[in-house]
Amino acid sequence: MSRGGESAAPDLACPSAPASPGAGLLGLAGPDGRIAFLRTLMQVDAEFLATARAAGRPEARMRFTHRxxxxxxxxxxxxxxxxxxxVLQAMAPETVSPDTLHPCTIRGTCRWFAQEGAPACSACASVLTDTRADEPA
Ligand code: SF4
Known part of the structure; x- marks a missing residue:
């Protein structure tokens, strides 16, 4: 669906979206803080998010995608x-060939990939949506 004034723009997916019902779970942060991308996109619901929030802000340890x-x-x-x-200005990620990118469930519609190409994917695993200190959600 397109929004007003942007009828020519394709709908793309945000790869660092808030945790909300209907969002897709894109990946999980490992002990080193880097995102391990899931092989299959899992749509989350309110029950999943309530369970996740019981352990703190989901966006501090998971990455979600939404429109x-x-x-x-x-x-x-x-x-x-x-x-x-x-992110790219701060990290200056190494140049990678599009042929050697790790699998990603949303590459075909990803806003960051559409905008920046392979360098976005090179930096992407280092991005946490919520980097605030662990405080009450
Ligand atoms: S930037 Fe690349 S790796 Fe990250 S979500 Fe988009 S397509 Fe996937």
Whole structure:
């Protein structure tokens, strides 16, 4: 579905979305904080999220995907997602060939990949959506 004024823009998926019912579980953070991507996208429901929140903020240890909200998101710059731009500026990830990227369930519709290409995937596993200290949710 397209939003007003962006009829030509394809619907893309945010790879760092809030944990909300209907979101897809993209991956889980390992002990080193890096995301291990799931082979199959799992849609989460309210019950899953309630259980997850009992152990703290889900976004601090899981990555979720949902529709990119473009201008309805505070990370939207007006033309693109500011998150992956800042991540790439900060990390300068190594150049990778698109042929050697790790599997990802949303690459065909991912906002970050559509915007930045393979470097986004190279940096992606290092991104946690919620990096606040563990405080009450
Ligand atoms: S940036 Fe790459 S690895 Fe990360 S979610 Fe998008 S397609 Fe997947």
């Amino acid at each position: 990119c909200e473009t201008s309805a998101c505070r990370q939207w710059t007006g033309t693109s997602c500011g998150v992956i731009t800042r």
